[in-house]
Each structure stands twice: as C-alpha cells, then as structure tokens.
Amino acid sequence: xxxxxFNLMPWPYLPDDFREKNRSVWVDIDQKLFDPAKSHEVYNTxxxxxxxxxxxxxxxxxxxxxxxxxxGIMPSPNIIAAGLARRTKDAAIVVLGNSIALYNPxxxxxxxxxxxxxxxxxxxxxxxxxxxxxxxxxxxxQIPSLTREKYNEAHDLIIKAWTTxxxxxxxxxxxxxxxxxxxxxxxxxxxHPPVHIPGGGSVETYDFCIDNTYSYSYLSFSxxxxxxxxxxxxxxxxxERGVDKSPYRAGFxxxxxxxxxxxxxxRLYSEHVSYFYNRCLHVYPGFxxxxxxxxxxxIQTGALSQYAPPTGGYTELTWKELTEQGHVIAGSPExxxxxxxxxxxxxxxxxxxxxxxxxxxxxxxxxxxxKLFAEKVMPKLRDxxxxxxxxxxxxxxxxxxxxxxxxxxKDAPTGAELAQTYGVEA
Amino acid sequence: MELxxxxxxxxxxxxxxxxxxxxxxxxxxxxxxxxxxxxxxxxAKTHHVYAPLIPGYGDSEEAPEIRDMLDFxxxxxxxxxALGLKDPILVGHSMGGMIAAEMAALAPNDxxxxxxxxxxxxxxxxxxxxxxxxxxxxEMPALLFHDAEAGAAILTAGRNVEDPGxxxxxxxxxxxxxxxxxxxxxxxxxxxxxxxxxxxxARTVIVWGDSDRLIPPTYxxxxxxxIAGAQLVSIPEAGHMVIVEQTAAVVAAIAGLG
Numbered sequence: 001x002x003x004x005x006f007n008l009m010p011w012p013y014l015p016d017d018f019r020e021k022n023r024s025v026w027v028d029i030d031q032k033l034f035d036p037a038k039s040h041e042v043y044n045t046x047x048x049x050x051x052x053x054x055x056x057x058x059x060x061x062x063x064x065x066x067x068x069x070x071x072g073i074m075p076s077p078n079i080i081a082a083g084l085a086r087r088t089k090d091a092a093i094v095v096l097g098n099s100i101a102l103y104n105p106x107x108x109x110x111x112x113x114x115x116x117x118x119x120x121x122x123x124x125x126x127x128x129x130x131x132x133x134x135x136x137x138x139x140x141x142q143i144p145s146l147t148r149e150k151y152n153e154a155h156d157l158i159i160k161a162w163t164t165x166x167x168x169x170x171x172x173x174x175x176x177x178x179x180x181x182x183x184x185x186x187x188x189x190x191x192h193p194p195v196h197i198p199g200g201g202s203v204e205t206y207d208f209c210i211d212n213t214y215s216y217s218y219l220s221f222s223x224x225x226x227x228x229x230x231x232x233x234x235x236x237x238x239x240e241r242g243v244d245k246s247p248y249r250a251g252f253x254x255x256x257x258x259x260x261x262x263x264x265x266x267r268l269y270s271e272h273v274s275y276f277y278n279r280c281l282h283v284y285p286g287f288x289x290x291x292x293x294x295x296x297x298x299i300q301t302g303a304l305s306q307y308a309p310p311t312g313g314y315t316e317l318t319w320k321e322l323t324e325q326g327h328v329i330a331g332s333p334e335x336x337x338x339x340x341x342x343x344x345x346x347x348x349x350x351x352x353x354x355x356x357x358x359x360x361x362x363x364x365x366x367x368x369x370x371k372l373f374a375e376k377v378m379p380k381l382r383d384x385x386x387x388x389x390x391x392x393x394x395x396x397x398x399x400x401x402x403x404x405x406x407x408x409x410k411d412a413p414t415g416a417e418l419a420q421t422y423g424v425e426a
Numbered sequence: 427m428e429l430x431x432x433x434x435x436x437x438x439x440x441x442x443x444x445x446x447x448x449x450x451x452x453x454x455x456x457x458x459x460x461x462x463x464x465x466x467x468x469x470a471k472t473h474h475v476y477a478p479l480i481p482g483y484g485d486s487e488e489a490p491e492i493r494d495m496l497d498f499x500x501x502x503x504x505x506x507x508a509l510g511l512k513d514p515i516l517v518g519h520s521m522g523g524m525i526a527a528e529m530a531a532l533a534p535n536d537x538x539x540x541x542x543x544x545x546x547x548x549x550x551x552x553x554x555x556x557x558x559x560x561x562x563x564x565e566m567p568a569l570l571f572h573d574a575e576a577g578a579a580i581l582t583a584g585r586n587v588e589d590p591g592x593x594x595x596x597x598x599x600x601x602x603x604x605x606x607x608x609x610x611x612x613x614x615x616x617x618x619x620x621x622x623x624x625x626x627x628a629r630t631v632i633v634w635g636d637s638d639r640l641i642p643p644t645y646x647x648x649x650x651x652x653i654a655g656a657q658l659v660s661i662p663e664a665g666h667m668v669i670v671e672q673t674a675a676v677v678a679a680i681a682g683l684g
Contacts, residue, residue: 138560141613145605146493286560290612292605299597 001344001384002395004060004094005053005370006253006353009046009080010071012360013038014279024284025070026134039073045363047080051087052367053356056374059395060092060125062353064198064219065099066132067139071280071359078112085120086405092396093120096198096217096353097127101147102140105175106154107182110161113193114186121402122187125395127217128155129198130205134283137290145292148204150174162192187399194394196251196351201230202298206237209249215351215394217251221281223326224254224343231347233301247344247385248394251351254343255358257330258372265330268365270319273328275359277317328358333376340377344384351394427461427470427477434504440486441478441509445470449514450680451506452477453522456558456607457570458484465519465669468677473515478505480521482606495610495617499528503536515683516628517541519669520641521607524619527649530630531622539683540628543676544641544666548648549616556640559604559612563596572637572665580670623652630656633679635664635671657682 014025014033022030050061063080066072074080081095093116098109117124130151136142142150153172157180160168167181186193195214199205209216216234220227231250238245257273259265322328329339344352356373357366383389418424427444442461450473452459452466459466459477469475480498481489492501502525506514516537518526523545530537549555556569571577586592610617630653634646643660650656659679664672 137613143612144559144608145601146609149490284560286562290559290608291600291603292608292612294601296598296601299594299601 001381002059002351003378004062004353005050005058006062006355007046007050007357008064008072008355009074010276010280010359011073012042014070018279019282024287025280025282027068027138027287029068029070047083049357049363049366050084053370054088054091056371058091058374060094061088062094062096064096067135078116081116082119085116089404092123092125094125095127096196097129099131099136100128100154100158101136101142101151102131105177106157107161107180110158110182114182114184117186117188117193118184122398123396124188124193125196126193127196127198133290133293134287137293138287144290147293159192162186188397194396202294203301204295206234210238210241210243213393215249215251217351219253219353223328224252224347225326227252227347235348245348246388246391247348247350248388248391250349251353252347252349253353253355255328255355256336256373257328257358258333258336258369258377260332262331262335266319269330269358272359272361273319273322277322280359333372337377337380340381344381350385350388427466429461432508434501434508436491436501437481437487437489439478439505440484441476442466443476445473445475447473449474449511451511451514451516453502453518453525455520455522456604456611458603464673465676468673472681476509480606482602488602493609495528498525498610499532502529503533513538515539517680518545519543520666521546521611524610524615527619530628531625534625534627537628540630541633541680541683542630542649543633543669544635544638545649546611546615546641547619548645549614550644550648553642553644555615558640559608569640570665570667572635572663572671577667620652626653629683631679631683632656632658633668633676634660635666635668636660636662637664638666640666
C-alpha cells in the first residue's frame with residue numbers, strides 16, 4: 001500500500017454565514033475574505049504538517065492545483081512541492097497535479113517537474129489532471145470543448161520532452177515549438193517519473209491510463225461507498241482491455257480522522273468536517289460543468305459532476321450520516337482500520353490519498369489524528385496486496401544516496417582551511 | 427419549414443427551408459432554431475428562407491475540425507455555396523449575427539444585404555456581455571426575454587422538466603450545442619471582429635431589443651460605428667429574443683433592405 005498525506009489547503013477563516021452570503025467558494029469568491037497577513041501563518045502551518053507526515057513514515061506527501069478557490073489556496077502546487085522537496089527526506093512528492101492544458105507552453109511543466117525530481121532525488125509522482133471546469137474553463141478561460149484536445153497535446157509534448165535526448169521540433173495545434181530540449185530532465189528516466197491521472201468518471205480517461213500505464217486516481221469528497229460504481233467501471237474496463245488488475249493502477253482520496261475512541265473523534269473533529277462540507281464545498285452550480293467540458297459519452301454514462309451536491313445538499317448531513325455513508329472515515333484506530341480495509345478491498349486501490357487535514361482544523365488536532373493513523377492504523381494495512389508488493393510501475397524510484405537540506409557547515413571556511421582542502425600554496 | 431440536408435466539405439449540414447421570394451439565409455443564435463420558430467415562419471411569407479444548423483445543433487453531425495472563428499466563417503460560406511445561393515440576404519441573430527458579420531467582412535464583394543439582430547462579437551469592459559455559460563436554466567428567461575414570465579413558458583413549452591430522462595437529454599444537448607458555440611463565444615464572445623468591421627460593404631441593418639439583458643443595447647452603437655452606412659432599428663418591449671417577442675417589427679426592418 002502507498003499512503004499519501006494530502007492537504008487541500010483550505011482557507012480556515014470563512015465566516016459562519018458564508019453559505020448564506022456568498023454564491024460560491026470558487027471562481028468568484030469574495031476577495032475580502034482572504035487576508036494575506038493571516039495566510040502567512042496558514043501556509044507555513046500547512047507546510048509544517050506536510051513535513052510532519054514525512055517524519056511519521058507516510059509514503060508520500062500530496063499537493064494539488066486549484067484557482068480562485070476558498071478550499072485550496074494552492075494555485076501553484078509546484079511552489080509548495082519545491083519547499084517539500086527540500087525539507088522532507090523519504091516521502092514521495094506527489095503533485096496531483098499540474099493542469100497541463102493551462103500552461104503555455106506545457107514544456108514549463110516538463111521543466112518544473114524535472115526540477116522537482118532532481119531537487120528531491122527522484123521522489124516525484126507527476127499528476128496530470130484535465131482540471132475542473134471551475135479552474136480550467138471559468139478561471140483560466142479555456143474553451144470547454146477544446147480543453148481535452150489541448151490537454152492531450154500538452155501530455156504528448158511533455159512525455160516527448162522527458163524522453164527524447166536530442167532537440168526536436170513540435171508542430172502541434174496549440175504549441176508551435178522549433179527547439180524543444182528540456183534542461184534539466186528528470187532523474188526518474190525509466191522511462192519518466194510515475195504518472196497519476198486524477199479523474200472524475202470520464203470514460204476516455206480510463207483508456208488513457210490503461211494505454212500509458214498511468215495510475216487512475218479518483219479524487220472525490222463523497223467517500224468510498226459512493227465511489228463503488230465509478231471504480232467498478234474502471235476495473236471492468238481494465239479487464240476488457242486485458243491488462244493486469246494491479247491495485248496500484250488506481251488511487252482514491254478519502255477523508256480520514258482518527259482519535260482514541262469513536263466518541264472522541266466526533267467531539268474533536270465534527271465542527272471541522274461540517275466546515276468543509278458546508279462552506280468549502282459551496283460551489284455555484286453554474287460553474288460546475290461548462291457545456292462541452294465533459295464528453296457526450298461521459299454524460300451518457302450518467303456520471304454527474306463530482307461537485308454536484310447530494311440531493312438535499314451537504315447541510316442536511318450530520319456527523320453520523322457523513323461517517324456512516326463513508327464521506328468521512330472517522331473514529332478509533334480500530335474503527336478506521338476496519339473501514340479502510342473495506343475501502344481498499346472494495347475499490348481495489350493501492351494508492352490512498354489521505355485527506356487528514358479537514359476544513360478549519362487546527363494543527364494540534366491534525367497532528368494528533370495523523371500520528372494515530374501512522375502508528376496504529378497504517379502498519380496494519382501495509383500488506384493488503386502481497387501479490388503486488390513488487391509492482392513499482394506506479395511509484396517513485398529515488399536515488400539510493402540523497403542529500404538533505406542544511407547539510408553544509410554552519411560557517412564559511414577560513415582561507416587556511418580552503419588551502420588545506422584544495423592544496424593551494426599559502 | 428422542411429428539414430433537409432446539404433453536403434459540405436466538413437459535414438452534412440441540416441437546414442430548414444421554406445417560403446418563396448428572395449433568398450434569405452438565417453444563422454441562428456447559441457440556443458439553436460426549430461421548424462416551428464415563429465420568426466422563420468414569418469420570414470417565409472415573403473422570402474425563400476434557408477436556416478442552416480451549426481454542426482452539433484439539433485440532430486446534425488458534429489464537426490470537431492471547426493474550431494475557431496475563421497473555421498466558422500468559412501464553413502458558413504461553404505454552406506451558402508452548397509445551397510447554390512449567390513448574394514442571399516444574410517440575417518444572423520446573436521451568435522449567428524457574429525458569424526454573419528464575419529462572413530460579410532471576409533467576403534465584402536459577395537454580399538449586398540445584411541441584417542444583424544443583437545449580434546455577439548464585440549466587447550466593452552464598461553458593459554460586459556452576460557456569461558451565458560454559467561447561467562442556470564431557471565435564470566435564462568429573465569436574461570433572454572423582456573417578459574420573463576412569457577419567456578419561461580416559451581422555453582419550457584412541450585418539455586416535461588419532471589421527467590428523469592429530461593436532465594440527461596438536456597445535458598447532452600447543451601454539451602453538443604453550447605460546447606460548439608463556446609468555441610467562438612467562451613469565455614468572452616469576441617474574436618477580433620471590431621478590427622474587421624470596416625471591410626463590410628453590404629447595406630446593413632442592426633436590430634436590437636431595448637431590454638436586451640444578455641448583450642446590452644449599447645453594443646448596437648459599436649456595430650453602427652464600425653459598419654459604414656449601417657441603419658439601427660431599436661425595438662421597444664423586446665429582450666435578446668427580439669425575434670420572438672417582436673417578430674413583425676424585426677421582419678419589417680429586414681424588409682427595408684430590399
């Protein structure tokens with residue numbers, strides 16, 4: 001199993017009446033609700049938490065990209081990832097991901113991901129989302145019905161840039177480049193860093209992952225019970241295509257909260273869960289799905305946008321309902337272990353993106369929950385798929401010997417010391 | 427109106443045909459057009475009307491290779507050619523008006539009469555065109571009609587919004603039609619027309635509903651200023667769907683083109 005500690009980086013100061021006074025947490029969210037001075041501490045706390053997860057033995061630390069979004073203050077995940085590449089030791093840096101249709105030219109992604117891979121010593125997991133309609137169409141102005149074509153071209157260009165060892169010309173529809181020759185290039189070059197594709201039920205994305213040996217990640221906030229239908233569709237397609245059913249072909253995001261007992265979990269965390277589901281997911285439906293963004297084939301499968309709220313909305317859902325329906329897995333270590341086992345077996349997923357910071361959760365509670373998960377739950381879930389223990393097609397291959405930040409001596413050497421080192425005559 | 431098909435370079439194009447008189451080509455807006463459209467039927471009393479569907483509209487085939495403004499403009503000329511028409515009266519509403527203006531600017535010597543009805547295609551920071559793509563269905567009547575209540579009745583006529591299959595069919599239609607429209611209208615319905623308007627030689631009438639809340643009537647002046655000799659007809663008690671709300675007045679304005 002691969003457990004990635006993930007932080008969406010929500011803005012924790014949305015007011016109590018946010019839902020009533022604002023139409024959307026995304027795209028046209030009220031500028032006045034963001035306080036740059038407060039964000040200084042928020043960003044640094046969130047990065048500290050990601051670094052803390054590395055010390056507890058999580059396999060990865062995860063970041064993602066959203067724009068103009070009250071629950072994700074990370075328009076550039078690569079900036080956070082660069083900090084993590086320096087300050088973490090062993091965890092994979094899971095950037096899930098860069099919305100490659102938005103970068104012009106997308107060579108920039110090939111370069112920045114290469115830098116992250118080099119700085120981290122080969123610890124990069126590269127994510128290539130199409131991006132939500134809110135981000136891609138409404139914030140970044142991409143034409144909905146051309147977004148996928150542009151995405152596909154960006155993907156082909158990035159992979160070619162990573163794997164071609166001489167300059168080449170790229171005559172795309174959206175990118176006309178005479179000299180593609182990225183410098184630096186990734187450490188992970190067999191053939192390139194592992195790629196994860198976040199998907200929300202687009203059938204075309206299943207085949208794209210299967211064709212390229214990429215891991216399909218379902219990033220949902222509605223939990224594992226509701227994900228069953230979608231993931232079954234994916235595994236059915238995997239079977240039809242006649243490839244192996246390695247659980248590492250799939251990933252799933254799940255909100256997880258651990259306490260000493262089930263009661264303590266509710267007492268400690270319910271207000272933060274409520275903050276997330278009631279304020280952070282308050283997205284104006286007009287932004288959820290620009291016409292043409294999803295393909296006809298996908299609409300016809302009946303997959304509605306993952307941002308379409310359940311009937312009645314989240315406001316109606318109590319802690320009991322949120323946990324029983326699996327939106328959130330919360331409780332004592334034993335409760336969480338059991339439910340995680342159900343999730344992992346039920347969905348056949350080897351990559352778990354653990355959403356362990358929720359809404360406006362303060363750092364102390366988050367550390368408490370994270371530590372309990374790492375020490376009392378994770379070890380018991382490690383060997384769920386012994387048959388696939390050696391499958392490393394979807395995970396990182398770091399350098400054996402890596403340097404860490406801050407390894408230089410505290411002080412500059414004297415001239416005499418340099419002379420000794422380099423043998424220069426005084 | 428009869429629904430027919432004509433072959434063009436990219437795709438077979440579906441079009442409505444009816445009436446007799448001088449040939450008139452009508453280019454529909456982003457909402458599409460149907461056989462029972464009151465405006466088409468009114469025009470057909472005095473004109474031989476051709477109303478081609480943009481690929482992806484109605485039951486017509488999609489054309490993935492039509493991506494940008496030039497593609498739309500050339501394709502629309504292809505349709506005129508395929509229909510065997512020379513210098514028809516060209517009428518466009520909203521998105522269709524944008525395409526018609528582009529056609530007139532691209533081939534100024536092939537067109538002598540042009541009617542632009544609340545056309546898209548210009549942008550003014552002081553008066554932004556409403557973002558129809560993020561507008562929810564229930565907000566549409568107030569945006570499109572002077573009389574929102576009557577507009578709502580027109581938009582929902584013959585549709586059972588309670589039918590569970592309705593939502594999926596609605597989403598598919600939207601994805602096909604507005605997905606295609608988005609190629610020239612999203613996120614801002616402007617593709618450089620303002621710097622090409624000067625090329626238009628056709629006698630032009632610009633028609634606008636006074637209560638247009640989608641594309642404010644102030645845009646009429648931009649078109650009038652850009653097209654030499656253009657005449658402006660402002661119509662009271664009409665919104666963006668002026669062709670439905672004040673059909674006779676729009677038909678009369680077009681008749682003035684001769």
